[in-house]
Amino acid sequence: MGNRRNKSCTTPSVEGCPVDTTLDVIGGKWKGIILYHLIDGPKRFNEFRRLYPGITQFMLTLQLRELERDGIVHREVYKQVPPKVEYSLTEFGRTLEPIILSMRDWGETYRDRIYDIRELPQQEEGG
Amino acid sequence: MGNRRNKSCTTPSVEGCPVDTTLDVIGGKWKGIILYHLIDGPKRFNEFRRLYPGITQFMLTLQLRELERDGIVHREVYKQVPPKVEYSLTEFGRTLEPIILSMRDWGETYRDRIYDIRELPQQEEGG
DNA sequence: TAATATAGTATTAAAAATCAAACTATTAGA
DNA sequence: TCTAATAGTTTGATTTTTAATACTATATTA
Numbered sequence: 674m675g676n677r678r679n680k681s682c683t684t685p686s687v688e689g690c691p692v693d694t695t696l697d698v699i700g701g702k703w704k705g706i707i708l709y710h711l712i713d714g715p716k717r718f719n720e721f722r723r724l725y726p727g728i729t730q731f732m733l734t735l736q737l738r739e740l741e742r743d744g745i746v747h748r749e750v751y752k753q754v755p756p757k758v759e760y761s762l763t764e765f766g767r768t769l770e771p772i773i774l775s776m777r778d779w780g781e782t783y784r785d786r787i788y789d790i791r792e793l794p795q796q797e798e799g800g
Numbered sequence: 801m802g803n804r805r806n807k808s809c810t811t812p813s814v815e816g817c818p819v820d821t822t823l824d825v826i827g828g829k830w831k832g833i834i835l836y837h838l839i840d841g842p843k844r845f846n847e848f849r850r851l852y853p854g855i856t857q858f859m860l861t862l863q864l865r866e867l868e869r870d871g872i873v874h875r876e877v878y879k880q881v882p883p884k885v886e887y888s889l890t891e892f893g894r895t896l897e898p899i900i901l902s903m904r905d906w907g908e909t910y911r912d913r914i915y916d917i918r919e920l921p922q923q924e925e926g927g
Numbered sequence: 928t929a930a931t932a933t934a935g936t937a938t939t940a941a942a943a944a945t946c947a948a949a950c951t952a953t954t955a956g957a
Numbered sequence: 958t959c960t961a962a963t964a965g966t967t968t969g970a971t972t973t974t975t976a977a978t979a980c981t982a983t984a985t986t987a
């Protein structure tokens with residue numbers, strides 16, 4: 674359930690809307706949590722999986738690859754067995770930090786309000 | 801092409817991630833442009849349609865209704881014929897202003913970079 | 928030899944989102 | 958009477974996204 678713009682979306686954002694451009698980069702289904710956690714420092718593939726068991730390997734790979742393509746995330750492969758791959762924010766990715774942090778703060782502040790609203794059965798007007 | 805979390809997404813955001821909560825509210829497919837334009841003041845239904853002919857009535861309605869449900873947008877119906885319905889940010893919606901404006905600025909600054917990256921055929925590593 | 932760990936890819940199926948077109952109501956105006 | 962305008966809703970078809978599962982490689986360890 675739930676989605677965000679994603680994957681094959683190579684046409685970046687609605688014609689000329691800068692807000693949309695930004696959402697195109699950070700709005701993918703799992704990108705919020707990925708960026709949220711990368712702000713604290715590098716993370717490994719399976720760390721994300723452990724943090725959110727709901728995400729499939731396929732989707733995690735997809736989202737990370739898109740962030741990598743957009744220059745937001747760096748993928749560092751260590752030649753070891755078993756393999757070790759570390760994901761981190763690039764310098765460019767760090768330009769998103771203020772936005773991520775604002776979104777984090779807003780979410781923390783209003784989370785309950787949003788949850789409550791959505792639990793409510795849809796009200797009808799009039800009467 | 802492209803998507804964002806949407807519609808029937810009544811389960812708000814990935815367990816406990818505040819960034820995700822925020823994206824759940826503002827990340828819908830057309831919410832970026834809706835919010836972007838509402839910051840300048842109220843807009844009518846068909847104004848949005850004229851601004852972005854690509855959006856269908858169905859989707860526009862859907863996105864506006866979700867923003868309304870979440871308390872972000874107010875829907876004012878004027879009893880006229882032909883009808884007039886005006887959409888505006890609520891006071892709660894205005895708490896999103898800093899985020900919207902940051903996203904706008906980021907998008908304006910890096911739009912070309914993102915566009916360029918995505919036009920490029922996927923590069924391979926090594927060689 | 929078999930199992931374990933990591934970081935994936937590939938394939939197919941299911942679910943969800945989105946589109947496209949037709950249809951609604953109402954009054955003013957030609 | 959016919960058309961236009963606004964702000965939608967409804968339906969069915971199509972496209973995209975997401976899930977689920979099985980599969981890959983390789984060194985280490987039991």
